[in-house]
Amino acid sequence: MSAVLLVEDEQHLAEGLRFNLELEGYDVAIASDGESALALLQAEPLRFDVVALDVMLPGINGFEVATELRARGQFVPILMLTARNHPDDVLLGFEAGADDYLPKPFELRILLARLGGLLRRRAWLAQTSQQTNVMSESEKPPASYTFADKTVDFTALELRTPQRTIKLTVMEADLLRFLFKYEGKPVSRKTMLEEVWGLHEDTDTRAIDNFIVRLRKYFEDDPAKPKHLLTVRGVGYRFVRQPEE
Numbered sequence: 046m047s048a049v050l051l052v053e054d055e056q057h058l059a060e061g062l063r064f065n066l067e068l069e070g071y072d073v074a075i076a077s078d079g080e081s082a083l084a085l086l087q088a089e090p091l092r093f094d095v096v097a098l099d100v101m102l103p104g105i106n107g108f109e110v111a112t113e114l115r116a117r118g119q120f121v122p123i124l125m126l127t128a129r130n131h132p133d134d135v136l137l138g139f140e141a142g143a144d145d146y147l148p149k150p151f152e153l154r155i156l157l158a159r160l161g162g163l164l165r166r167r168a169w170l171a172q173t174s175q176q177t178n179v180m181s182e183s184e185k186p187p188a189s190y191t192f193a194d195k196t197v198d199f200t201a202l203e204l205r206t207p208q209r210t211i212k213l214t215v216m217e218a219d220l221l222r223f224l225f226k227y228e229g230k231p232v233s234r235k236t237m238l239e240e241v242w243g244l245h246e247d248t249d250t251r252a253i254d255n256f257i258v259r260l261r262k263y264f265e266d267d268p269a270k271p272k273h274l275l276t277v278r279g280v281g282y283r284f285v286r287q288p289e290e
């Protein structure tokens with residue numbers, strides 16, 4: 046059974062969601078503000094498989110909760126519940142370390158799909174190096190990827206450079222895996238949103254740019270002059286494994 050921490054101050058909404066999530070087989074706990082959510086996650090860091098985090102909360106907001114969790118080294122997947130009329134929330138959420146977002150008000154089936162998606166991706170990432178996997182060696186997605194003097198470990202969700210080790214969110218790891226798969230080829234923002242995020246509706250593609258800025262900070266020697274993660278004007282981005290000097 047997967048455990049969800051629902052961080053939501055509107056009691057009616059929280060109780061309604063709990064009822065429906067429990068019907069779907071989830072184990073659900075509710076925190077009515079950010080402070081108690083952080084306390085709960087500190088006391089039992091491994092209890093929850095996913096956090097559904099409202100942005101608008103009475104004390105510290107959802108962005109601050111996500112930022113604090115990531116700063117502590119807690120990488121539980123976060124689904125940010127944003128306000129539909131605040132598109133900037135999406136960017137702020139990703140910057141704070143959210144893995145996905147859902148504008149309010151939302152339909153229950155969409156919430157379930159997003160939570161399920163995050164849980165599946167996490168399980169899949171954790172499985173990639175297990176020998177019990179039914180896929181043959183050649184079919185398996187690689188458990189790690191090395192370029193220049195950097196390595197992305199998809200099992201540990203880490204990016205290692207000679208200087209430091211960076212913890213990755215599920216979404217950052219997914220995006221890297223996608224870019225590595227299309228190594229050398231330009232990929233559009235729209236393709237990235239569809240293939241990495243599973244978003245087909247009309248979504249603000251600036252969310253992608255925000256991720257790219259973060260990834261460049263992680264592994265480019267000079268993020269302002271990237272050598273691996275290049276902008277392709279009018280198209281999107283291109284990952285280069287071995288830049289020409």
Ligand code: CA
Pocket residue numbers: 053054055099100101102
């Ligand atoms: Ca709220």
